Amino acid sequence: MSIAATQKQGFGAVIWDYLTTVDHKKIAHLYTFGGGFFFILGGIEALIIRIQLIKPENDFVSAGFYNEVITMHGTTMIFLAAMPLLLGLMNAAVPLQIGARDVAFPFLNSLGFWLFMFGGILLNCSWFLGGAPDAGWTSYAPLSTTSPGHGVDFYVMGLQIAGAGTLIGGINFLVTIINMRAPGMTYMRMPLFTWATFVTSILILFAFPALTIGLFLLMFDRMFDSAFFDVTLGGNTIIWQHLFWIFGHPEVYILILPVFGLFSDIFSTFSKKRLFGYTAMVFATMLIAFLGFMVWAHHMFTVGLGPVANTIFSIATMAIAVPTGIKIFNWLATMWGGSITINSAMLWSLGFIPSFTVGGMTGVMVATVAADYQYHDTYFVIAHFHYVIVGGTVFGIFAGFHYWWPKMFGRILNETMGKIAFWTFFIGFHLTFFIQHFLGLMGMPRRYWVFLEDQNLDLGNFISTIGAFFMAIGVIVFFINAIYSQVKGEKAPADPWDGRTLEWSIPSPPPYYNFKQLPLTRGLDPLWVEKTEGNGKMTPAEPLGEIHMPNNSFIPFVMSLGLFIAGFGFIYQTDNNAWFIALFGGMAIALGAMIVRSVKDDLGYHISKEELEREADE
Amino acid sequence: MMSNDHILNPETMPQSPEKATLEGKNKFLGLWFFLGGETVLFASLFGTYLSLKNSTAGGPTSEELFGLELVFIMTIMLLTSSLTSVYAMYHMKNNDFKKMQLWLGITGLLGIGFLAMEIYEFAHYITEYGFTFRSSAFGSAFYTLVGFHGGHVTFGILWLITLMIRNAKRGLNLYNAPKFNTFSLYWHFIDVVWVFVFTVVYLMGKVG
Amino acid sequence: MENTNTNKITEYQKQRNKEEMKKQLISFALMIVVTLIAFTIVATGVMEKMFAIPVLLILALIQVAFQYYYFMHMKDKGHEMPSIMIYGGAWAAILTIAGLAVITWW
Numbered sequence: 001m002s003i004a005a006t007q008k009q010g011f012g013a014v015i016w017d018y019l020t021t022v023d024h025k026k027i028a029h030l031y032t033f034g035g036g037f038f039f040i041l042g043g044i045e046a047l048i049i050r051i052q053l054i055k056p057e058n059d060f061v062s063a064g065f066y067n068e069v070i071t072m073h074g075t076t077m078i079f080l081a082a083m084p085l086l087l088g089l090m091n092a093a094v095p096l097q098i099g100a101r102d103v104a105f106p107f108l109n110s111l112g113f114w115l116f117m118f119g120g121i122l123l124n125c126s127w128f129l130g131g132a133p134d135a136g137w138t139s140y141a142p143l144s145t146t147s148p149g150h151g152v153d154f155y156v157m158g159l160q161i162a163g164a165g166t167l168i169g170g171i172n173f174l175v176t177i178i179n180m181r182a183p184g185m186t187y188m189r190m191p192l193f194t195w196a197t198f199v200t201s202i203l204i205l206f207a208f209p210a211l212t213i214g215l216f217l218l219m220f221d222r223m224f225d226s227a228f229f230d231v232t233l234g235g236n237t238i239i240w241q242h243l244f245w246i247f248g249h250p251e252v253y254i255l256i257l258p259v260f261g262l263f264s265d266i267f268s269t270f271s272k273k274r275l276f277g278y279t280a281m282v283f284a285t286m287l288i289a290f291l292g293f294m295v296w297a298h299h300m301f302t303v304g305l306g307p308v309a310n311t312i313f314s315i316a317t318m319a320i321a322v323p324t325g326i327k328i329f330n331w332l333a334t335m336w337g338g339s340i341t342i343n344s345a346m347l348w349s350l351g352f353i354p355s356f357t358v359g360g361m362t363g364v365m366v367a368t369v370a371a372d373y374q375y376h377d378t379y380f381v382i383a384h385f386h387y388v389i390v391g392g393t394v395f396g397i398f399a400g401f402h403y404w405w406p407k408m409f410g411r412i413l414n415e416t417m418g419k420i421a422f423w424t425f426f427i428g429f430h431l432t433f434f435i436q437h438f439l440g441l442m443g444m445p446r447r448y449w450v451f452l453e454d455q456n457l458d459l460g461n462f463i464s465t466i467g468a469f470f471m472a473i474g475v476i477v478f479f480i481n482a483i484y485s486q487v488k489g490e491k492a493p494a495d496p497w498d499g500r501t502l503e504w505s506i507p508s509p510p511p512y513y514n515f516k517q518l519p520l521t522r523g524l525d526p527l528w529v530e531k532t533e534g535n536g537k538m539t540p541a542e543p544l545g546e547i548h549m550p551n552n553s554f555i556p557f558v559m560s561l562g563l564f565i566a567g568f569g570f571i572y573q574t575d576n577n578a579w580f581i582a583l584f585g586g587m588a589i590a591l592g593a594m595i596v597r598s599v600k601d602d603l604g605y606h607i608s609k610e611e612l613e614r615e616a617d618e
Numbered sequence: 619m620m621s622n623d624h625i626l627n628p629e630t631m632p633q634s635p636e637k638a639t640l641e642g643k644n645k646f647l648g649l650w651f652f653l654g655g656e657t658v659l660f661a662s663l664f665g666t667y668l669s670l671k672n673s674t675a676g677g678p679t680s681e682e683l684f685g686l687e688l689v690f691i692m693t694i695m696l697l698t699s700s701l702t703s704v705y706a707m708y709h710m711k712n713n714d715f716k717k718m719q720l721w722l723g724i725t726g727l728l729g730i731g732f733l734a735m736e737i738y739e740f741a742h743y744i745t746e747y748g749f750t751f752r753s754s755a756f757g758s759a760f761y762t763l764v765g766f767h768g769g770h771v772t773f774g775i776l777w778l779i780t781l782m783i784r785n786a787k788r789g790l791n792l793y794n795a796p797k798f799n800t801f802s803l804y805w806h807f808i809d810v811v812w813v814f815v816f817t818v819v820y821l822m823g824k825v826g
Numbered sequence: 827m828e829n830t831n832t833n834k835i836t837e838y839q840k841q842r843n844k845e846e847m848k849k850q851l852i853s854f855a856l857m858i859v860v861t862l863i864a865f866t867i868v869a870t871g872v873m874e875k876m877f878a879i880p881v882l883l884i885l886a887l888i889q890v891a892f893q894y895y896y897f898m899h900m901k902d903k904g905h906e907m908p909s910i911m912i913y914g915g916a917w918a919a920i921l922t923i924a925g926l927a928v929i930t931w932w
Contacts (some may be wrong), residue, residue, distance in 0.1 A: 216762070234670065242930060604622075661918070686868065825875050
């Protein structure tokens with residue numbers, strides 16, 4: 001099981017290894033590949049949207065197909081690209097940053113990934129089975145309850161399965177961070193990315209159940225004729241909006257907080273300075289999460305909740321600008337007077353600050369109730385949320401991959417290509433979305449598949465589409481860079497960035513047990529503390545001894561496959577009762593896998609002291 | 619570092635066997651956090667129910683439907699099953715496996731009794747009043763909320779049976795003690811939810 | 827293989843567990859009383875609706891507090907994180923219910 005042995009494995013053995021792995025580093029790879037695949041898919045959908053809107057009354061795609069594409073673009077990017085890529089970075093970095101050998105629940109970690117993957121595949125099967133969901137990524141009832149065909153059914157089942165995986169991942173990270181920290185790693189010594197993961201996991205824990213229920217209600221209405229959203233039987237469609245946004249608003253903080261964390265780590269590493277205002281950063285993160293739960297109705301200002309409710313939610317929303325502002329200033333102060341290295345990771349981080357600030361500013365604008373009646377459902381809103389999600393989350397994901405790629409894959413990404421990717425994407429991003437603010441203010445509504453000539457919308461839309469192609473080029477360069485680095489890239493040393501935190505104290509990529517001896521943390525930025533005191537490496541907190549490791553398991557894959565099959569059963573039982581076989585069969589597989597897991601003892605194995613010593617000699 | 623053999627056949631039992639290993643501590647926290655999430659899950663259902671409870675679409679109202687006798691017996695059964703699972707954990711801490719199994723068995727039987735009465739209740743509403751999942755938004759919300767709770771009870775009973783059968787022959791050890799403990803926490807949470815179900819759905823529904 | 831180490835628990839621990847169990851029994855008795863009061867209020871109709879509903883909710887909260895703090899041991903040491911998450915969940919739950927029950931209109 002040593003690293004040398006793993007490298008000699010055949011192709012089949014590697015595949016089997018990944019199908020059964022419970023190692024957080026390999027699961028990080030899986031999330032990266034899965035999320036990267038869906039990111040390309042979502043990107044292609046985005047290009048289709050922009051090509052359709054390149055000129056007035058274009059007929060590149062039909063109106064119905066356009067609806068499917070916008071729905072799938074939003075759903076894919078949020079649930080199947082951004083979140084998994086973030087979970088990939090969390091899996092890659094968090095256990096190493098706290099000095100742990102693995103996560104608290106390695107089995108559940110694997111289950112979480114496979115649920116996400118099968119959920120994503122199920123959702124995308126809809127393209128080949130009569131059409132994708134077309135009710136928008138928000139799937140408002142009654143549009144979603146009356147949408148014909150099975151598109152929305154795929155949305156419901158796909159997100160239900162993928163969402164369960166995310167919830168499992170959230171609980172896993174919470175317990176990992178609480179219980180698995182190495183000696184000396186107190187809460188207030190944790191790197192900001194670990195803190196952000198912790199707070200994000202709390203948000204996942206409390207936000208996803210609302211989506212689960214919302215999806216169940218929609219599923220019951222569509223598949224089993226219940227009447228939650230059926231107004232003729234006393235139903236109420238506002239319930240969906242509430243449930244969706246009670247989940248949906250914390251969701252945007254789930255997307256942004258992790259990258260706030262990783263930007264903090266990157267700024268301090270490449271400025272060679274301790275993070276400015278560490279404590280304030282931690283509490284600002286918590287405050288954003290806390291406020292993030294009380295603002296969901298700002299998505300519903302035009303529903304007519306009344307002036308009192310609207311005002312409360314408006315003020316709460318604007319309050320979030322305060323902790324976010326604290327963060328922006330702390331990042332600037334971290335760089336102030338630092339010895340700054342500007343490489344690709346740093347470029348993405350520097351690009352993030354002005355881009356995200358624009359998004360934050362328009363956020364306060366749309367939070368103003370009276371003005372929001374003008375902005376609502378126009379391209380202004382599209383511009384706003386792309387500025388925060390692309391300018392924040394996507395920039396952050398790129399920065400994070402440049403930063404941790406050496407630790408994840410043992411290779412350093414090419415700097416030249418990294419810079420080309422950044423500049424094309426950065427320019428393309430602002431070309432695409434800045435102009436959309438004005439398109440929105442001029443009254444261009446979102447989700448329309450054509451616009452008319454001579455309404456002053458032609459040039460803006462043309463520029464926007466050109467920008468989208470620049471972004472696509474940037475992404476392609478990044479992917480070429482990723483492949484190139486694997487083939488010809490520079491082998492990464494343990495600590496390529498002169499890092500500050502524990503992940504840089506072990507080889508790149510780390511051995512499968514991470515730390516031969518758990519490190520002793522003596523302060524914030526533990527590796528930096530040792531460097532300044534002239535040790536250069538961590539002091540072990542324990543003598544060399546046996547290491548306990550979890551066993552690989554194929555059960556998570558089987559369990560998720562069972563739910564995947566059952567998903568088809570649920571979707572098609574409305575057409576033909578024979579599909580109940582798939583429904584019950586799939587559930588039986590999932591439940592059976594659970595029982596096997598419960599009944600079979602899985603105590604893991606131990607790596608002996610002798611083996612560890614032998615590896616040290618190699 | 620604890621060997622696998624020690625976990626399966628401990629020479630001495632610690633005071634809290636459910637938290638003696640790192641895996642046990644992890645399971646303990648993980649289940650608590652899961653319950654935190656479940657709180658929001660049920661809150662979403664309660665909220666939906668509260669906003670739809672008067673949408674009867676001409677069908678029977680909550681005041682006409684609900685009877686208190688059956689609900690009272692169900693409440694007492696579930697409450698008692700909560701106490702019996704406390705007894706089971708008491709015997710686990712005393713390392714008395716046989717008594718623990720006995721009390722767990724009683725817990726399961728009370729759970730099955732509860733479930734049987736719930737099924738009877740649903741059948742009664744459907745046959746006597748024609749009040750179904752599909753008859754009105756109130757019906758959908760009622761059956762979904764109470765049904766989700768019933769589903770949790772069903773899952774708990776299956777979990778309990780699996781645990782009891784699997785460990786019947788080998789007794790208590792540091793590997794299965796956390797499993798019994800997490801089950802008991804889950805079972806208490808089911809009772810917590812039921813307290814709100816009988817208060818918000820039945821009692822408040824009867825008051826009007 | 828059956829464990830034969832039943833006697834390895836010390837007398838001191840046994841005594842402590844017993845005292846703990848006594849508290850559990852008292853809380854169970856109180857929970858039954860609270861339940862009886864709640865059902866009696868509704869069955870006899872002694873209270874106005876506007877008065878009965880808050881009382882019923884308070885009784886439910888009391889009962890749930892017993893369940894959490896005694897039956898589920900949240901009063902014991904080592905339950906700081908569980909408490910945070912339960913209270914966090916309760917807070918999110920209150921917001922959810924308030925949103926759905928108060929500002930869902932049509």
